Amino acid sequence: MTAPHRTTIHILGLGAMGTVLAVDLLRFTNALVVPLFRSQERLAQFQKANGNKLSIRKLYLEGSPLLSYPLEKSECPETFARKPIDNLVVTTKTYQTKDALAPYLPYINESTNLILIQNGLGVLELLKEEIFTDPKNRPHLFQGVISHGVYQDKGGIFNHAGWAGMKVARLPWTDDEMIQKISVVKDDAANNSLVRLLTEPKFAKEFGIEHSTYQEMLSGQLFKFLVNACINPVTAILDCLNGEIKDSCGSVFTSIIDECLQILRVAYRPLFEYHENFNGNKEYPEMDINGVLTTENMVSEVTRIGCDVNAKNSSSMRQDTLFLRDIEIGYINGYIVKLASKLKLDPSCCKVNKTIEELASLRLALNRSRNTNGDWRND
Numbered sequence: 069m070t071a072p073h074r075t076t077i078h079i080l081g082l083g084a085m086g087t088v089l090a091v092d093l094l095r096f097t098n099a100l101v102v103p104l105f106r107s108q109e110r111l112a113q114f115q116k117a118n119g120n121k122l123s124i125r126k127l128y129l130e131g132s133p134l135l136s137y138p139l140e141k142s143e144c145p146e147t148f149a150r151k152p153i154d155n156l157v158v159t160t161k162t163y164q165t166k167d168a169l170a171p172y173l174p175y176i177n178e179s180t181n182l183i184l185i186q187n188g189l190g191v192l193e194l195l196k197e198e199i200f201t202d203p204k205n206r207p208h209l210f211q212g213v214i215s216h217g218v219y220q221d222k223g224g225i226f227n228h229a230g231w232a233g234m235k236v237a238r239l240p241w242t243d244d245e246m247i248q249k250i251s252v253v254k255d256d257a258a259n260n261s262l263v264r265l266l267t268e269p270k271f272a273k274e275f276g277i278e279h280s281t282y283q284e285m286l287s288g289q290l291f292k293f294l295v296n297a298c299i300n301p302v303t304a305i306l307d308c309l310n311g312e313i314k315d316s317c318g319s320v321f322t323s324i325i326d327e328c329l330q331i332l333r334v335a336y337r338p339l340f341e342y343h344e345n346f347n348g349n350k351e352y353p354e355m356d357i358n359g360v361l362t363t364e365n366m367v368s369e370v371t372r373i374g375c376d377v378n379a380k381n382s383s384s385m386r387q388d389t390l391f392l393r394d395i396e397i398g399y400i401n402g403y404i405v406k407l408a409s410k411l412k413l414d415p416s417c418c419k420v421n422k423t424i425e426e427l428a429s430l431r432l433a434l435n436r437s438r439n440t441n442g443d444w445r446n447d
């Protein structure tokens with residue numbers, strides 16, 4: 069009798085998102101889950117502090133149980149087995165992606181499946197233009213748009229606070245592959261080892277996996293992007309909880325969203341023209357994005373989701389500025405600024421997002437300066 073096949077999945081970035089995914093893979097699949105740490109020191113720290121176990125508290129389950137699962141193997145660049153990687157999950161912060169991937173590039177080839185599970189936009193462009201520049205040696209790329217909410221508490225425990233699932237799709241390497249046929253999804257579901265693992269029924273149900281075409285995932289990704297482009301920088305700049313600005317955020321959200329949509333419409337034209345070109349064709353899924361991705365609807369949705377449903381939340385960018393950590397602004401509002409330049413649009417067309425990017429960076433710099441030099445307002 070042959071042993072059942074075991075999929076190996078490496079996780080680059082064992083923070084909040086890496087842990088929530090790894091724990092459910094350990095709970096519901098027989099995959100070999102191997103985290104990749106940045107250094108031998110971080111690996112040793114993890115092994116000492118956690119006894120080689122991954123733990124997460126499931127706050128949304130009755131009794132908020134702490135689930136702990138042992139890891140069979142953990143690696144870092146110094147200990148890495150130097151064999152090709154089959155499946156790689158990237159759950160670093162967006163701005164950490166390039167450095168984190170660097171030691172493992174020799175082991176990523178055209179058979180590797182690489183999935184990005186990150187907020188924001190722009191890492192795909194980074195991979196195309198700066199990392200996998202040889203079209204013959206590019207991995208199969210996927211994106212996970214994750215809506216689960218996880219934070220690390222003062223004791224170092226990760227808390228899975230909000231359960232909301234993850235949309236998964238194959239990413240196109242070129243713009244002319246932006247619209248996918250349903251057959252791409254079916255083929256990956258049947259033959260791609262990463263998609264097969266992520267869509268195993270027990271895991272998919274527990275983690276809320278929705279596997280779709282790129283264009284379906286992209287419309288959800290742009291929706292989430294617009295929420296992040298408003299809530300994250302504005303609450304970080306103002307240093308407030310989301311709900312505090314509910315009655316006064318309409319004007320600034322309108323300016324941000326309107327400008328983002330004007331530029332996204334140019335960059336993702338096939339998506340915005342999908343209705344005319346693909347609806348009604350049985351080879352493609354039916355989609356209605358034009359009623360969703362409008363300024364009016366998005367201002368109302370961002371205010372509802374950001375400031376109403378999550379009124380007591382402190383956004384991740386505000387948290388990062390309070391704890392003096394780098395922020396992902398370059399992959400949110402900064403992405404819009406980069407897109408405008410790449411598309412050779414008039415620089416004035418992205419002035420709102422440029423200013424928002426500058427103010428969020430200034431907020432972080434101010435907090436860092438106050439931490440070093442004291443708060444002059446108290447003198």
Ligand SMILES: NC(=O)c1ccc[n+]([C@@H]2O[C@H](COP(=O)([O-])OP(=O)(O)OC[C@H]3O[C@@H](n4cnc5c(N)ncnc54)[C@H](OP(=O)(O)O)[C@@H]3O)[C@@H](O)[C@H]2O)c1
Nearest residue numbers: 081082083084085105106160161162164168186187217218
């Ligand atoms: N947390 C959430 O609720 C949430 C929800 C939706 C989306 N997201 C998005 O998901 C992404 C990940 O966020 P997160 O909250 O999971 O971040 P995080 O907790 O900061 O985790 C990032 C992890 O990446 C590791 N890392 C950084 N550089 C590395 C390197 N060179 N080699 C190996 N590991 C490295 C970090 O390790 P060190 O400790 O060694 O730096 C850390 O463990 C972000 O884009 C975020 O916006 C987060």
